[in-house]
Amino acid sequence: MTSSDISKLAPPSFADIQAAAKRIAGAAVRTPLLESQFLNERVGGRVLVKAECLQRTGSFKFRGAYNRISMIPEAERANGVVAYSSGNHAQGVAAAAQALGIPTTMLMPADAPAIKMANTRAYGAEVVTFDRFTDNREEMGEALAREKGATIVRPYDDPGIMAGQGTIGIELAEQAREKGAEVDAVLVCCGGGGLVSGTATALASTMPGVPVHSVEPEGFDDTARSLIAGHRVENDPAARSICDALLAPTPGELTFKVNSQLLASGFAVSDDETRRAMAAAFEYLKIVLEPGGAVSLAAVLSGRIDAKGKTIVVVSSGGNCDPAIFAEALETR
């Protein structure tokens, strides 16, 4: 699918997200909205944490993958799905396809961490490796999909994926209401923008008027800068961050179409602020956040958004963290 094909796609509506919520019910976890008295006291407000680290496969990616794969017509299912990812999307797609009885081929860079390949295979996927310097993974994916008649499952620029991630916006609104919380803002971790675009679409119906912000690592704040520029800009290829889940070079085409209309603004946080947020999640909430899953909490703790007297919901997107990186974060308290 080329860029001009993607530009013809319609973003998901709220009804699409409601349909996704029905599809994933029972398969995905309705993750809790966590709260800590000490965390609230630290920021002088109320922080509600949507803990997607407790989602199946350890990240929100399962939601979109399961919804998208469920939408494949019956006659095409046996041909399987193809995806390319070395991270949370790979596990989300492989686990969702396995749960639906559909074969998966996952394109992964030959130098991807052994544990990520092993996990993807453990969810029943066939892993095909490529050379990240000489091969074009999109072309390889298209060729593989054509050959098998398989469906490509993109990480974010896909209405079915975005609708699946958007189910978080339905759940968190219900859960905030159960807690009697009047929410002042929602902060969402952002890589390609699938999670925040779907969530913002749902929130426009479930919490109309509440500002939604993307949060990215410094150096990868392409969405924040694109929102200001009014068009998609790219990150400096020399940028580096510990947030391996959020290193998209530029906003997705379809996701940015949504985000440019629905987001209030974007924040960026440093790796040290992210590590401190991981340590805070350990101390106050007793959950494991990976770096990319902690940036939204980091934006609150670092004061990017003033939480004093406010109620802020942060979507914490995942917890698939290397033990050494986690231990290092605990030392930065």
Next chain:
Amino acid sequence: MTSSDISKLAPPSFADIQAAAKRIAGAAVRTPLLESQFLNERVGGRVLVKAECLQRTGSFKFRGAYNRISMIPEAERANGVVAYSSGNHAQGVAAAAQALGIPTTMLMPADAPAIKMANTRAYGAEVVTFDRFTDNREEMGEALAREKGATIVRPYDDPGIMAGQGTIGIELAEQAREKGAEVDAVLVCCGGGGLVSGTATALASTMPGVPVHSVEPEGFDDTARSLIAGHRVENDPAARSICDALLAPTPGELTFKVNSQLLASGFAVSDDETRRAMAAAFEYLKIVLEPGGAVSLAAVLSGRIDAKGKTIVVVSSGGNCDPAIFAEALETR
């Protein structure tokens, strides 16, 4: 209250636990029953983890404390509560009393970790220190309570405390049913026995016939050995364990009366097995367990109970863990 006073108390009935569930609703968290496909595959069965680390104050102790303190007659509330603890019970009592607007005096050893004193004070308690080598904390507590007309809140040998902890047995039965799980056994972390006695009492009504086991650290398996002996035995005073939450010298009097009738048997695990369970909870479930909160999972992972083809519920009691101890556990994988 002397031993002969305690022996006259009636253990809580299932109706008492149902009443406790009503009292704590809204104040306590209905913690999730977590599951991981990889964890299931590792043991060749199904493991459901009741994540009490996600409870208010980071451990199950809030349930019993809130229920017990809610039962204090209106006229006596202003006189406050007195408790002695340097651990999770201190935080549970202080937070519950604060939530109910009741003053707390907490007796803590003068050499208790600064962070534990600070946390207890942060929940609004007045901390009174004692010398653990020369002072008798029970006598000090009785004297303080008499002087103020305050109510003593014991850590486990109290029907109101046991009923509060027992609400876990109502919740996990409901949650297992929602997951369509037929439970073969329930494993519960055990110090003085309040958690397992309350939980077993509830399960006798909510999951009749399902065996319930206590799990303790090696060297502190007083409940396991007492169940075999048919009377309460003591631990070797020279025993040591990283499971600071589970170091009771002997089973509670009232709790053992219940446990001797309702428990199938007790297991004991080594500190290394506990560290590996903490690492497994990090890897598979994305939760933080303190050593004492991980022993029930350790009993499954170490094969103390054969989980092959079985569905085992483990109650993971808390997550208040020193970062250095957690980092050390991650290295033992």
